[in-house]
Amino acid sequence: xxxPPPLRNDCFALPAGTHWTPVDEALAALRDRLQPVTAExxxxxxxxxxxxxxxxxxxxxxxxxxxxxxVDGYGFAGPIPDGAQALPLVQGRSAAGIPFDxxxxxxxxxxxxxxxxxxxxVDTVILEEDxxxxxxxxxxxxxxxxxxxxxxxxxxxxxxxxxxxxxxxVTPADLALAAATGVSELSVRQQLRVGILSTGDELVEAxxxxxxxxxxxxxxxxxxxxxxxxxFDAVDLGRVGDDRDALEVRLDSAATEVDVILTSGxxxxxxxxxxxxxxxxxxxxxxxxxxxxxxRPLALGMWQGTPVFGLPGNPVAALVCTLIFARPAxxxxxxAGWSEPQGFLVPAGFEKRKKSGRREYLRxxxxxxxxxxxxxxxxxxxxxxxxxxxxxxxxxxAIHIKAGDMVRFIPYSSFAL
Ligand code: AMP
Ligand code: MG
Numbered sequence: 249x250x251x252p253p254p255l256r257n258d259c260f261a262l263p264a265g266t267h268w269t270p271v272d273e274a275l276a277a278l279r280d281r282l283q284p285v286t287a288e289x290x291x292x293x294x295x296x297x298x299x300x301x302x303x304x305x306x307x308x309x310x311x312x313x314x315x316x317x318x319v320d321g322y323g324f325a326g327p328i329p330d331g332a333q334a335l336p337l338v339q340g341r342s343a344a345g346i347p348f349d350x351x352x353x354x355x356x357x358x359x360x361x362x363x364x365x366x367x368x369x370v371d372t373v374i375l376e377e378d379x380x381x382x383x384x385x386x387x388x389x390x391x392x393x394x395x396x397x398x399x400x401x402x403x404x405x406x407x408x409x410x411x412x413x414x415x416x417x418v419t420p421a422d423l424a425l426a427a428a429t430g431v432s433e434l435s436v437r438q439q440l441r442v443g444i445l446s447t448g449d450e451l452v453e454a455x456x457x458x459x460x461x462x463x464x465x466x467x468x469x470x471x472x473x474x475x476x477x478x479x480f481d482a483v484d485l486g487r488v489g490d491d492r493d494a495l496e497v498r499l500d501s502a503a504t505e506v507d508v509i510l511t512s513g514x515x516x517x518x519x520x521x522x523x524x525x526x527x528x529x530x531x532x533x534x535x536x537x538x539x540x541x542x543x544r545p546l547a548l549g550m551w552q553g554t555p556v557f558g559l560p561g562n563p564v565a566a567l568v569c570t571l572i573f574a575r576p577a578x579x580x581x582x583x584a585g586w587s588e589p590q591g592f593l594v595p596a597g598f599e600k601r602k603k604s605g606r607r608e609y610l611r612x613x614x615x616x617x618x619x620x621x622x623x624x625x626x627x628x629x630x631x632x633x634x635x636x637x638x639x640x641x642x643x644x645x646a647i648h649i650k651a652g653d654m655v656r657f658i659p660y661s662s663f664a665l
Contacts, residue, residue, distance in 0.1 A: 252283060271540050293423050297418055301416045306408050307407055310429075312401060319373060323342070323357065337383075341358060342359070342360045350367065351368040372398060437583040444471045446512055447489075447523055450462055451513075477664060509556045515545045523558045527558070533547055536548055539607060540608075545560055564633055568639065591657060599648075638661075639658050641657075
């Protein structure tokens with residue numbers, strides 16, 4: 249399996265001179281610079297769910313492959329004129345999987361069962377409920393159009409039609425479509441391996457005793473779950489303290505194991521912000537000053553050819569940055585192309601003032617047709633993340649949202665959660 253070339257070290261560079269980069273510009277930069285990094289493989293259908301298609305898929309066979317009947321009843325040559333009709337029956341029948349071999353002469357009818365191939369001479373079917381039958385002939389009322397209750401060969405899908413496009417994430421329905429059209433294996437991409445690393449001297453593992461000044465690592469379980477739900481292979485890289493050497497060792501081994509690394513914490517320019525300091529010293533880093541709340545700081549860098557998304561430590565900001573920046577970027581690297589989350593315009597059930605020129609995402613949910621936002625915007629309020637059922641996106645230009653104004657609500661499900 250050949251792999252695409254690695255990303256360039258300067259792939260995260262932003263144009264010089266921009267002080268605060270608008271969210272859309274930052275997203276456009278990621279979209280331009282990133283490319284698929286995963287190798288291709290062939291998998292049988294039952295292993296392909298959730299994988300990204302590496303190539304277009306064509307039908308090997310038409311669906312349905314032959315003309316057949318959509319109902320239980322009697323088949324004959326149509327059309328049938330208005331009024332009472334009587335047709336003698338041909339001996340035998342056509343059932344699903346056991347077709348009738350002979351020809352049905354014009355003016356005669358034959359018993360057919362749902363899914364059965366239409367015998368030669370038959371193109372029209374009447375429902376058995378609409379017929380009286382004495383064993384040798386049937387009586388019913390016309391009219392009946394030619395082709396009634398019958399399915400044409402290939403009316404759903406014709407042989408060689410493209411049924412699924414490259415970059416699509418395989419769904420259960422796609423597996424039905426592939427199987428029905430004679431496709432038994434799919435060319436897919438290997439899952440993108442995404443490493444998750446928490447940083448901070450204050451962090452302890454859930455379940456361990458926590459001393460004064462210590463807090464539980466909330467980001468790692470959250471990020472791992474986010475990545476799993478988005479269909480990536482989430483690799484737990486554990487936790488490191490605020491220690492540059494330990495971080496370096498961990499990044500060195502991670503760079504050989506995963507396709508991309510998400511760190512949380514230590515991403516700004518403070519004394520104990522070792523992720524950005526280390527990338528600065530020994531890797532390639534770009535500090536993205538994005539006009540976004542919550543979300544600062546976001547550090548994007550390369551460590552030995554592996555992209556590193558240095559997420560903020562605050563769980564709220566870490567989640568927002570993951571959904572807004574990492575999700576589409578990882579999707580692109582996984583071969584699924586760039587995707588924008590589906591949002592819905594819903595009247596605001598809140599009032600809010602904000603600075604112009606900055607995008608804001610608030611923890612939100614919809615009740616009685618209105619968007620509610622969480623009582624506090626504090627970025628340490630993890631309970632609000634759990635309370636929310638999505639995010640409301642407040643435009644860069646907006647300064648005053650009044651109750652009843654239409655706002656864009658993006659349910660968590662739009663991020664594949
Ligand atoms: P930092 O970005 O490292 O300055 O961290 C910002 C804030 O997020 C601090 O209050 C940290 O204690 C907190 N924080 C950092 N990492 C985590 C984590 N994994 N879980 C919970 N809180 C964190
Ligand atoms: Mg820290």
